[in-house]
Amino acid sequence: MTALLEMRNITKTFPGVKALDNVSLSVREGEIHAICGENGAGKSTLMKVLSGVYPAGSYEGEIVYDGQTAEFGGIRDSEDRGIIIIHQELALVPLLSIAENIFLGNERASNGVVNWRETFRQTEGLLAKVGLREAPGIKVDGLGVGKQQLVEIAKALSKDVRLLILDEPTAALSEADSQALLDLLLELKGQGVTSIIISHKLNEVRRVADSVTVIRDGATISTIDARGGDLTEDRIVRDMVGRDMAHRYPDRERRAGDVVFEVKDWNVWHPEHADRQVIRDLSMNVRAGEVVGIAGLMGSGRTELAMSIFGRSYGRNISGQASMRGQPVDLSAVDKAIAAGLAYVTEDRKTLGLILDETIRRNTILANLDGVANRGVVDENRETEVAEKYRKVMNIRTPSVFQKVMNLSGGNQQKVVLAKWLFTEPEVLILDEPTRGIDVGAKYEIYNIINDLSAAGKAVIMISSEMPELLGMCDRIYVMNEGSFVGELQAEDASQESIMSLIVRE
Amino acid sequence: MEQTERAPGLGIGAYIAKHIREYGLLFALIAIMAFFQIVTGGTLLRPVNITNLFLQNSYIIIMALGMLLVIVGGNIDLSVGSVMGFIGALAAVMIVSWKLPVGVAMAICLIVGMLIGAVQGYFVAYWKIPSFIVTLAGMLVFRGLSLWLLAGQSIGPFPGNFQSLSTGFIPDLFGADKPNMVALAVGVAAVLVLVWLALRNRSRNMRYGIEDEPWGLFVARNAVVAFALLFVTWKLAWFRGLPNVLLSMVILTVIYVFITERTTLGRRIYAVGGNAKAAKLSGIRTERLTFLTFVNMGLLAALAGLVFAARLNTATPKAGFAVELDVIAAVFIGGASMAGGSGKIVGAVVGAFIMGVMNNGMSILGIGIDYQQVIKGLVLLAAVFFDVYNKNKEG
Ligand SMILES: Nc1ncnc2c1ncn2[C@@H]1O[C@H](COP(=O)(O)OP(=O)(O)OP(=O)(O)O)[C@@H](O)[C@H]1O
Numbered sequence: 001m002t003a004l005l006e007m008r009n010i011t012k013t014f015p016g017v018k019a020l021d022n023v024s025l026s027v028r029e030g031e032i033h034a035i036c037g038e039n040g041a042g043k044s045t046l047m048k049v050l051s052g053v054y055p056a057g058s059y060e061g062e063i064v065y066d067g068q069t070a071e072f073g074g075i076r077d078s079e080d081r082g083i084i085i086i087h088q089e090l091a092l093v094p095l096l097s098i099a100e101n102i103f104l105g106n107e108r109a110s111n112g113v114v115n116w117r118e119t120f121r122q123t124e125g126l127l128a129k130v131g132l133r134e135a136p137g138i139k140v141d142g143l144g145v146g147k148q149q150l151v152e153i154a155k156a157l158s159k160d161v162r163l164l165i166l167d168e169p170t171a172a173l174s175e176a177d178s179q180a181l182l183d184l185l186l187e188l189k190g191q192g193v194t195s196i197i198i199s200h201k202l203n204e205v206r207r208v209a210d211s212v213t214v215i216r217d218g219a220t221i222s223t224i225d226a227r228g229g230d231l232t233e234d235r236i237v238r239d240m241v242g243r244d245m246a247h248r249y250p251d252r253e254r255r256a257g258d259v260v261f262e263v264k265d266w267n268v269w270h271p272e273h274a275d276r277q278v279i280r281d282l283s284m285n286v287r288a289g290e291v292v293g294i295a296g297l298m299g300s301g302r303t304e305l306a307m308s309i310f311g312r313s314y315g316r317n318i319s320g321q322a323s324m325r326g327q328p329v330d331l332s333a334v335d336k337a338i339a340a341g342l343a344y345v346t347e348d349r350k351t352l353g354l355i356l357d358e359t360i361r362r363n364t365i366l367a368n369l370d371g372v373a374n375r376g377v378v379d380e381n382r383e384t385e386v387a388e389k390y391r392k393v394m395n396i397r398t399p400s401v402f403q404k405v406m407n408l409s410g411g412n413q414q415k416v417v418l419a420k421w422l423f424t425e426p427e428v429l430i431l432d433e434p435t436r437g438i439d440v441g442a443k444y445e446i447y448n449i450i451n452d453l454s455a456a457g458k459a460v461i462m463i464s465s466e467m468p469e470l471l472g473m474c475d476r477i478y479v480m481n482e483g484s485f486v487g488e489l490q491a492e493d494a495s496q497e498s499i500m501s502l503i504v505r506e
Numbered sequence: 507m508e509q510t511e512r513a514p515g516l517g518i519g520a521y522i523a524k525h526i527r528e529y530g531l532l533f534a535l536i537a538i539m540a541f542f543q544i545v546t547g548g549t550l551l552r553p554v555n556i557t558n559l560f561l562q563n564s565y566i567i568i569m570a571l572g573m574l575l576v577i578v579g580g581n582i583d584l585s586v587g588s589v590m591g592f593i594g595a596l597a598a599v600m601i602v603s604w605k606l607p608v609g610v611a612m613a614i615c616l617i618v619g620m621l622i623g624a625v626q627g628y629f630v631a632y633w634k635i636p637s638f639i640v641t642l643a644g645m646l647v648f649r650g651l652s653l654w655l656l657a658g659q660s661i662g663p664f665p666g667n668f669q670s671l672s673t674g675f676i677p678d679l680f681g682a683d684k685p686n687m688v689a690l691a692v693g694v695a696a697v698l699v700l701v702w703l704a705l706r707n708r709s710r711n712m713r714y715g716i717e718d719e720p721w722g723l724f725v726a727r728n729a730v731v732a733f734a735l736l737f738v739t740w741k742l743a744w745f746r747g748l749p750n751v752l753l754s755m756v757i758l759t760v761i762y763v764f765i766t767e768r769t770t771l772g773r774r775i776y777a778v779g780g781n782a783k784a785a786k787l788s789g790i791r792t793e794r795l796t797f798l799t800f801v802n803m804g805l806l807a808a809l810a811g812l813v814f815a816a817r818l819n820t821a822t823p824k825a826g827f828a829v830e831l832d833v834i835a836a837v838f839i840g841g842a843s844m845a846g847g848s849g850k851i852v853g854a855v856v857g858a859f860i861m862g863v864m865n866n867g868m869s870i871l872g873i874g875i876d877y878q879q880v881i882k883g884l885v886l887l888a889a890v891f892f893d894v895y896n897k898n899k900e901g
């Protein structure tokens with residue numbers, strides 16, 4: 001097979017940051033090529049260079065595509081050559097239908113008049129190809145992330161794609177949806193589509209990739225070929241972090257104390273559909289120094305549970321009792337929940353966790369402004385000290401805490417969200433998918449932080465769709481399905497199989 | 507507006523490039539003043555005209571302070587011109603027709619202003635009705651109500667003590683007629699305080715490695731500001747001294763700078779405008795803050811209404827007509843973003859001055875109201891374009 005794409009000595013700098021430093025990448029025709037690397041290594045930036053998001057001239061180096069030097073002035077140019085990128089953040093218009101989204105900017109029309117029949121017919125064909133059984137006229141905001149991802153791919157297919165780039169496509173997907181997506185990629189490969197996939201989920205990489213390029217700190221470290229039989233998770237990890245990582249989960253002395261936080265008979269109804277009960281008669285508790293996991297499929301109500309507890313941020317007609325150390329607590333508003341010692345790290349950091357246009361410093365103190373203020377007057381120096389402290393503790397990679405969070409890589413953004421909540425010094429920390437889109441090294445660091453908290457006697461509740469993570473970190477796991485707990489497992493008794501069997505038994 | 511915050515270690519050129527918006531605004535004001543000073547043959551900076559500049563624009567500046575907070579919070583208030591006119595009419599009815607004591611009438615006016623803000627803020631904050639719509643309704647309602655209150659007539663004149671709110675001057679305690687010693691003393695004191703604050707801030711920031719404004723630039727910038735202040739007070743001192751309005755404007759500006767930049771309240775308003783959902787999940791009571799920005803806007807619109815009526819010495823049905831546009835334009839020229847979450851008080855005040863100097867200069871030149879509107883519109887577009895252009899260049 002010949003090389004479809006050669007990127008040679010690509011260098012890209014942002015003010016104060018050299019995101020890419022002489023990176024080279026070679027992708028063969030018809031293969032699935034994975035790019036791995038820590039958060040902030042420059043993976044997304046490299047793909048943006050390739051697809052013309054950063055136009056020719058804004059970077060140094062050479063791109064040879066299909067035997068010709070390519071200088072894309074914008075994303076349209078690369079699309080014309082069959083390079084389609086699906087970004088880390090999905091880019092669908094929520095209030096438009098599937099069909100409208102697929103042909104957005106590329107409408108099936110004659111003389112400016114949309115041919116709806118043709119649009120729907122072709123959409124049906126594309127949806128069948130990606131295996132999505134939904135009507136073309138359905139609005140996109142009613143679909144889950146997994147299905148939206150498939151719509152994105154259908155959209156790519158509508159444009160005669162030759163080289164498909166997926167930036168962390170499975171980060172927000174459930175296990176089953178991820179599998180379906182990967183199968184689809186393999187199928188497309190059979191039809192001759194070349195793909196580049198960026199992922200932190202190394203088991204997926206191993207499953208689908210024909211070769212892997214590892215990037216660290218803006219430089220190419222290695223390219224591993226699956227045919228050499230050398231494509232193992234350990235090898236990728238070693239190249240990514242620059243050393244061997246014996247364990248994925250740090251050890252912790254397990255020593256649970258008294259019950260710190262308890263919820264009883266919790267009931268929550270859907271905010272819009274008043275007759276839909278989202279959480280049903282649910283009770284749970286967590287002890288000091290304990291890490292409790294909540295397992296369940298997407299849509300089982302885990303996030304809704306956490307948010308309804310955290311200042312009634314979700315749902316209506318919430319009923320039930322909550323208590324801290326045996327005393328009833330008022331959790332009726334977020335500030336009260338925080339005052340009671342609760343913290344909730346949201347699953348969606350961009351829209352719910354951060355003010356993207358603000359600096360790291362301002363975001364870090366957001367949930368505890370009073371912690372850096374005297375009688376309502378902010379002490380900017382203390383603010384800086386706090387932000388600096390957490391930058392070091394959390395190892396946030398950035399030239400300074402005065403960077404806007406918008407300019408951080410996904411993993412580093414997540415660390416800022418965590419820093420924000422650690423600064424409130426919570427007694428009970430609720431983590432909702434805390435390691436989504438985060439590299440192995442940073443995951444390890446976050447696990448360490450969780451362990452430190454529990455060693456300090458704090459209680460941690462962890463929601464995660466990655467079962468190995470729950471199994472590796474938790475003392476106890478609640479299994480959730482359709483708004484109630486269907487089981488509770490001690491760490492010793494828990495396994496992927498036992499959790500799944502509890503879920504499907506319903 | 508806050509670009510990326512200060513990061514250590516840049517040269518003068520790079521520093522200016524990075525903070526082009528703030529320096530650009532100052533340059534623009536100076537350039538516009540120089541331009542009109544020349545084309546009006548020196549009339550612009552005559553003592554009497556400088557005094558007039560402040561008197562004429564005080565109500566815009568006062569409202570720009572409130573509008574900045576509303577816009578930073580992610581909303582807009584189209585009703586301020588009408589509210590201002592309505593409060594002027596209310597004051598006239600109470601003071602001139604009903605002969606209520608001036609103090610009582612003013613207090614009632616300010617309270618009514620806050621109530622108006624509270625009602626609009628209630629719909630915006632708690633019912634999530636877009637502020638554009640709520641305040642568009644308010645604009646029509648209060649325009650109509652002032653017409654009704656005044657029955658289509660002008661009401662005036664006001665008693666002298668009410669007029670002095672706007673046209674009065676701080677008396678000279680030293681008895682000397684000209685130059686007015688109180689004005690000079692206040693001017694010098696203000697400069698000393700500003701320089702002292704700037705130095706203290708700089709040294710403290712240096713200690714934390716935040717400050718990177720090159721020393722030369724720091725000196726130059728402060729020298730320009732100090733010179734301008736002294737120049738203005740000198741001119742004022744040779745006319746009738748410090749206008750009351752100027753003093754209240756300065757005090758209000760200082761208060762609002764402090765609130766926006768140093769208090770948790772201010773920070774929270776920026777957070778709400780930056781990302782309301784994230785702010786809410788961080789324990790910030792977003793609805794209440796939005797509500798408060800509107801109450802505050804109502805209060806300031808009422809104050810502006812009193813000042814305006816006092817200056818004209820009558821309440822007319824046309825008072826405040828289209829003023830909201832000048833106020834909003836001032837805030838955007840000052841660098842606030844339509845999306846909320848960014849913008850500075852000082853920017854809004856300078857923006858208001860830019861509008862004021864243009865209004866004043868063009869009137870002196872006898873340029874018709876038609877061309878005035880065109881020119882102001884273009885300046886607004888240019889300022890915002892400059893903003894967006896710089897943002898794009900940043901990457
Ligand atoms: N617009 C920008 N301005 C300044 N710095 C940027 C910008 N975009 C990216 N960076 C920086 O460039 C580096 C590479 O970022 P990039 O998003 O490519 O990382 P990534 O490998 O995709 O990480 P992740 O796995 O977290 O998505 C990071 O240090 C990031 O902070």
Ligand SMILES: [Mg+2]
Nearest residue numbers: 043044088410
């Ligand atoms: Mg990325």
